[in-house]
Amino acid sequence: MTGGASGGGRPRSTELRLRIISALLLAPAVLLATYAGGWPFAIGAALCAAILLQEWVVIVRANNMVATGLAAVAVAGAMLAVATGHPQAALGLLLLVAAVLFCAGWLLGAVGVAWLAGGVLYAGLTGVVLVILRAGEAGFIVIVFLFAVVWATDIAAYFAGRRIGGPKLWARVSPKKTWSGAIGGFLAAVLVGLAAGMLVGGAPLPGWLVAAGVLSVFSQVGDLLESALKRRFGVKDSGRIIPGHGGVMDRVDGLTGAGVLGYLVAVAASGAFSDPVAALVGMQGY
Template identity: 40%
Template sequence: MTKSSSKFADLRLRLISALVLAGVALVVFLFGGLWSAVLLAIGTGAMVWEWREMVVGQGQGLRPPGILMIAVAAIAVIVSDQFNPITGMAVLVVGTLISAAWERERLRFTVTGALYIGVAMICIEALRADSRFGFLAVLWLVLVVVAVDVGGYFGGRVFGGPKLWQRVSPKKTWSGLIGSVGCAQFVGFIFALVVGLSYPAEVALMSALVALVAVGGDLVESAAKRFFGVKDSSRLMPGHGGILDRLDGLMAAAILVAVVSFVRGQSIFLW
């Protein structure tokens, strides 16, 4: 195997598993409502489990306090769909604190992680719940985050160069970051043109901001894995590690977009 081909040795497996996951998510989010809420709830529970496995050690996350914390986070997403995001977050906070009172080990980490994951997934469900632009908003968000991953992957492996933050993520480079932002802007611009929006430049600009936040979310999870001494959050996704490894950037980006939408009082797609 040549040096060039070895750089992309994991590309095929990564691509296949990513396409399968993306295909399932696309169909479910197209239906929206309870369908998307259930999918997000499953993902939420899986990621809280992964997080607890990282924090408290293998098998420890399935003790009664862990099971309760996982269930609460998943149920909170369903509640946010059936009622509203505020109610869902209230269930998340209260339920997480109750489960935390049941245990003592590394509490500040387990609670913080569960709340962050739950809030992020509730934000995605809240974006999808918009009757006019919900599906487009989530589709755009996912496509931009995928573009961040693709642009960073090829930018870093083709051009290499100085590391972005070697102590936390040895493989990430400044060229990869530039590739991520550039690819995200391009995808956002083309997406706006394809769906008929009259402000593609603004969508491209917002896509660049989302890209930076997504990379930040990725770095935060990388720092957490390094701190806890694990390579991947789990092995649930062949070629990708765990669900948390794949959705870390999406969750950070979703929180940003949800906050911007809330502050503006309207969908991110209205200008």
Template identity: 45%
Template sequence: MQTELKLRIASAVVLAAIALGATWAGGFAFQLLAVAIGLLVYYEWSTITRLVESDFRGNAFGWLSQVVVAALVLLDHMSLTLPVLAGSIALAALWVSIRKGSWWLPGGIAYAGLTSISLAAIRGADYLGLIAMLFVFAVVWGTDIFAYFVGRAVGGPKLAPAISPGKTWSGAIGGTICGVLSGLGVFMAHFSLQDLRIPAIALVLSIASQIGDLFESFIKRRFGVKDSSRLIPGHGGVMDRVDGLIFACGAALLLVLGQLLLSGGRESAFGSVLLGL
């Protein structure tokens, strides 16, 4: 086995153990993981898009916004996180408009901030939050792993050659099918399947995760970089590992917020709304 492949496997095992351990523990442990991912994502985003060079003061505000969001998550003031993040994005957009700065600034604030918020919101502190987070992990990881292997085995037409030449339609379809089945496996290990809502949610999350993967590929191609950073041996950066997860969690957050609006906000457990329980 090649040294690089061994390094990738070892890093993947360590990362999975950390993620699953924090997910099982929940509470502050998972909140800490969520904000760590969010802060590292902003670091890589600002580095890739060269915000430090192009807009130092704007980037400083971006860091301040991420620290405030992280503090709110760690203090368990989740109801304040989205309003604070929305205000930060608006202020950053105003700054860019006045100073003719980079629109990658408000984009990065939104991307990284929603990463921390959506992860922490999905896991929550209860049993349903644990299952909901495992459900999302299963969909995203199942999609990612099987998209790679099916694409390599079957080949065929490219999915988005201008953005990511290696991805194929066969891999995308195979990954989606396996991602949905993986999510259903986690759900049915704990609950009975009553209708098609859960497969539909898994389908949405699987597609969202692949869009997230393509989105990060677009950013890296736009700025001419191979990896988002070198923080993870054999894998590149944090964004390289969680790009699909970020979009899947964002999609889950939107699904839940939409359901809460339709129900008049009567549901209180994020996991119960996401899993349709």
């Protein structure tokens, strides 16, 4: 994120106004698609995945048309598979094509093609995981909770980092991010977990608090990984599609981190690919 989570320094007022206006316009559309679920949500997730792949291609300078075409087909095919109720096929397709691209790039000495493998996983898993989670037994609550944790982490980290400042979180990768911002974002996420536990229930309050804290950490990991990618290739913003925010990747890096890593942990703990959250809750007897 451009001065996103855990950031330091003072934002320019014009940039801040653009951020607020963009957020006010985008958030209702995202929440409406989330409420609708089904195909509207899947189409929105697929559009997000497509833009993420395009931005990744630009960042890593993957100029091979065959490779980029294969990557696009893989992401589109995975989104179609998950939208029609075949999550394991979607995940398998992404892993297979990513492996093919990485091996081809390594064998041919084509760095951009090898890096494109990461784009298939980054973009594809973001879209696929969101659809899997939304299709679950408590899908609407799960997605809204995920959004709330990520947004709270991002906003609190943004302002805490600028107000408090202090030691840098990972100066070599993202010079503006601070430990004060990271801690502020984490605490805000825990408050979201507290509110969710009190208002929603369905699981013990400590479970909500732990989930919020873990997802907040994963969100900030996603933010840092995107910053590392952009620094590796000397890019400031992933794109300019959202005024004041840069590209879509600049906005959903935290969501990707929290959603994908959270999903993988839930799958590892429950053994369920289709609805790991419900499986985890069921394992606790709730």
